[in-house]
Amino acid sequence: MKQAVHDRGAWPTDAPIDRTEHELADWEVLTDALVHSLAGEGLMNVDELRRGIESMPPDAYERASYYERWLYSIETILAEKGVLAPGELDARLET
Amino acid sequence: MTFRVGDRVRVADRVHEGHHRTPGYVKGRSGWIERVHGSFTNPETRAYGSDGLPERVLYQVVFDLEAARTYVDVFEHWLEAER
Numbered sequence: 654m655k656q657a658v659h660d661r662g663a664w665p666t667d668a669p670i671d672r673t674e675h676e677l678a679d680w681e682v683l684t685d686a687l688v689h690s691l692a693g694e695g696l697m698n699v700d701e702l703r704r705g706i707e708s709m710p711p712d713a714y715e716r717a718s719y720y721e722r723w724l725y726s727i728e729t730i731l732a733e734k735g736v737l738a739p740g741e742l743d744a745r746l747e748t
Numbered sequence: 749m750t751f752r753v754g755d756r757v758r759v760a761d762r763v764h765e766g767h768h769r770t771p772g773y774v775k776g777r778s779g780w781i782e783r784v785h786g787s788f789t790n791p792e793t794r795a796y797g798s799d800g801l802p803e804r805v806l807y808q809v810v811f812d813l814e815a816a817r818t819y820v821d822v823f824e825h826w827l828e829a830e831r
Binding site: 701 | 766767771772773791794795796797800813815
Protein backbone atom coordinates (compact mmCIF):
# COMPACT_ATOMS: atom_id res chain seq x y z
CA MET A 654 0.00 0.00 0.00
CA LYS A 655 1.25 3.45 -0.89
CA GLN A 656 1.78 5.48 2.28
CA ALA A 657 1.38 9.24 2.43
CA VAL A 658 4.51 11.28 3.06
CA HIS A 659 3.66 12.03 6.69
CA ASP A 660 2.95 8.37 7.53
CA ARG A 661 6.58 7.58 8.26
CA GLY A 662 6.51 4.83 10.87
CA ALA A 663 8.49 1.73 9.85
CA TRP A 664 10.05 3.36 6.80
CA PRO A 665 13.38 1.61 6.23
CA THR A 666 16.48 3.76 6.69
CA ASP A 667 20.15 3.42 7.46
CA ALA A 668 20.43 7.03 8.57
CA PRO A 669 21.34 7.59 12.22
CA ILE A 670 18.74 9.18 14.48
CA ASP A 671 19.55 12.83 15.19
CA ARG A 672 19.08 13.24 18.94
CA THR A 673 20.68 16.67 19.24
CA GLU A 674 18.67 19.34 21.05
CA HIS A 675 18.13 22.71 19.42
CA GLU A 676 16.94 26.10 20.57
CA LEU A 677 13.60 27.25 19.17
CA ALA A 678 13.67 30.49 17.20
CA ASP A 679 11.23 33.22 18.25
CA TRP A 680 9.05 32.66 15.18
CA GLU A 681 8.69 28.98 16.10
CA VAL A 682 7.50 29.79 19.61
CA LEU A 683 5.08 32.35 18.13
CA THR A 684 3.80 29.79 15.61
CA ASP A 685 3.01 27.39 18.43
CA ALA A 686 1.25 30.17 20.35
CA LEU A 687 -0.70 31.13 17.22
CA VAL A 688 -2.14 27.63 16.82
CA HIS A 689 -3.19 27.53 20.48
CA SER A 690 -4.75 30.95 20.16
CA LEU A 691 -6.63 29.97 16.97
CA ALA A 692 -7.86 26.82 18.73
CA GLY A 693 -9.01 28.91 21.68
CA GLU A 694 -11.02 31.10 19.32
CA GLY A 695 -12.53 28.01 17.67
CA LEU A 696 -11.01 28.91 14.31
CA MET A 697 -8.88 25.80 13.90
CA ASN A 698 -8.32 22.50 15.71
CA VAL A 699 -5.36 20.12 15.90
CA ASP A 700 -6.92 17.66 13.46
CA GLU A 701 -7.26 20.41 10.87
CA LEU A 702 -3.64 21.38 11.60
CA ARG A 703 -2.56 17.82 10.86
CA ARG A 704 -4.73 17.57 7.75
CA GLY A 705 -3.24 20.80 6.41
CA ILE A 706 0.27 19.44 6.96
CA GLU A 707 -0.66 16.17 5.25
CA SER A 708 -1.92 18.12 2.23
CA MET A 709 1.56 19.49 1.49
CA PRO A 710 3.17 18.36 -1.77
CA PRO A 711 5.66 15.60 -0.78
CA ASP A 712 8.76 17.54 -1.88
CA ALA A 713 7.67 20.65 0.04
CA TYR A 714 6.94 18.48 3.09
CA GLU A 715 10.44 16.98 2.95
CA ARG A 716 12.10 20.40 2.67
CA ALA A 717 10.10 22.08 5.42
CA SER A 718 11.05 22.13 9.08
CA TYR A 719 8.57 21.14 11.80
CA TYR A 720 7.13 24.64 12.37
CA GLU A 721 7.35 25.57 8.69
CA ARG A 722 4.84 22.75 8.19
CA TRP A 723 2.62 24.31 10.88
CA LEU A 724 2.76 27.67 9.10
CA TYR A 725 1.86 26.06 5.78
CA SER A 726 -1.12 24.39 7.42
CA ILE A 727 -2.31 27.53 9.26
CA GLU A 728 -2.33 29.44 5.99
CA THR A 729 -4.09 26.58 4.16
CA ILE A 730 -6.83 26.14 6.77
CA LEU A 731 -7.46 29.85 7.36
CA ALA A 732 -7.62 30.53 3.61
CA GLU A 733 -10.06 27.63 3.23
CA LYS A 734 -12.30 29.16 5.90
CA GLY A 735 -12.10 32.63 4.43
CA VAL A 736 -10.33 34.05 7.48
CA LEU A 737 -7.44 34.90 5.17
CA ALA A 738 -8.09 36.18 1.67
CA PRO A 739 -6.11 34.56 -1.18
CA GLY A 740 -2.67 36.18 -1.29
CA GLU A 741 -3.34 38.28 1.83
CA LEU A 742 -0.27 37.11 3.75
CA ASP A 743 2.06 37.57 0.79
CA ALA A 744 0.64 41.04 0.15
CA ARG A 745 1.26 42.05 3.78
CA LEU A 746 4.79 40.68 3.71
CA GLU A 747 5.60 42.90 0.72
CA THR A 748 4.51 46.12 2.41
CA MET B 749 -18.27 -1.29 22.94
CA THR B 750 -17.36 -4.09 20.57
CA PHE B 751 -14.02 -5.33 21.89
CA ARG B 752 -12.66 -6.33 25.27
CA VAL B 753 -9.15 -6.60 26.63
CA GLY B 754 -7.51 -9.71 25.18
CA ASP B 755 -9.67 -9.89 22.05
CA ARG B 756 -7.86 -10.70 18.81
CA VAL B 757 -8.35 -8.02 16.17
CA ARG B 758 -7.19 -7.20 12.66
CA VAL B 759 -6.70 -3.67 11.34
CA ALA B 760 -8.60 -2.90 8.15
CA ASP B 761 -6.32 -2.64 5.11
CA ARG B 762 -8.44 -0.08 3.32
CA VAL B 763 -7.47 2.98 1.36
CA HIS B 764 -8.41 6.21 3.12
CA GLU B 765 -7.20 9.33 1.36
CA GLY B 766 -8.33 11.78 4.05
CA HIS B 767 -6.88 12.49 7.46
CA HIS B 768 -6.77 9.46 9.73
CA ARG B 769 -4.66 8.29 12.62
CA THR B 770 -4.13 4.65 11.68
CA PRO B 771 -0.45 4.19 10.75
CA GLY B 772 0.22 2.38 7.48
CA TYR B 773 2.50 -0.17 9.12
CA VAL B 774 -0.34 -1.76 11.10
CA LYS B 775 -2.94 -1.83 8.31
CA GLY B 776 -3.80 -5.45 7.58
CA ARG B 777 -1.91 -6.61 10.68
CA SER B 778 -3.31 -8.68 13.53
CA GLY B 779 -2.93 -8.01 17.21
CA TRP B 780 -4.89 -7.97 20.44
CA ILE B 781 -6.62 -5.40 22.62
CA GLU B 782 -4.39 -4.32 25.52
CA ARG B 783 -6.52 -1.50 26.87
CA VAL B 784 -9.74 0.40 26.24
CA HIS B 785 -8.92 4.12 26.36
CA GLY B 786 -12.53 5.34 26.18
CA SER B 787 -14.56 7.33 23.66
CA PHE B 788 -13.27 10.35 21.78
CA THR B 789 -14.43 12.65 19.01
CA ASN B 790 -13.47 11.39 15.58
CA PRO B 791 -10.36 13.11 14.15
CA GLU B 792 -11.30 11.94 10.66
CA THR B 793 -14.26 14.33 10.58
CA ARG B 794 -12.86 16.99 12.96
CA ALA B 795 -10.07 17.48 10.43
CA TYR B 796 -12.69 18.89 8.03
CA GLY B 797 -14.42 21.26 10.41
CA SER B 798 -16.99 18.87 11.93
CA ASP B 799 -17.58 18.48 15.68
CA GLY B 800 -16.33 14.86 15.42
CA LEU B 801 -19.53 13.35 16.77
CA PRO B 802 -20.50 10.60 17.34
CA GLU B 803 -17.56 9.69 19.53
CA ARG B 804 -15.61 6.55 18.66
CA VAL B 805 -13.98 4.06 21.01
CA LEU B 806 -10.19 4.12 21.02
CA TYR B 807 -8.17 1.02 21.91
CA GLN B 808 -4.55 0.33 22.63
CA VAL B 809 -3.68 -2.58 20.36
CA VAL B 810 -0.53 -4.73 20.61
CA PHE B 811 1.19 -6.07 17.51
CA ASP B 812 4.07 -8.54 17.37
CA LEU B 813 5.81 -7.00 14.37
CA GLU B 814 9.08 -8.28 12.93
CA ALA B 815 11.10 -5.50 14.51
CA ALA B 816 9.50 -5.38 17.94
CA ARG B 817 6.32 -5.70 19.97
CA THR B 818 4.48 -2.48 19.13
CA TYR B 819 1.66 -0.62 20.92
CA VAL B 820 -0.60 1.52 18.75
CA ASP B 821 -3.82 3.41 19.53
CA VAL B 822 -6.48 2.46 16.97
CA PHE B 823 -10.09 3.58 16.67
CA GLU B 824 -12.81 0.93 16.69
CA HIS B 825 -13.97 1.58 13.14
CA TRP B 826 -10.56 0.45 11.88
CA LEU B 827 -10.76 -2.89 13.71
CA GLU B 828 -12.31 -6.23 12.76
CA ALA B 829 -12.73 -9.23 15.06
CA GLU B 830 -10.34 -12.09 14.43
CA ARG B 831 -10.79 -15.64 15.65
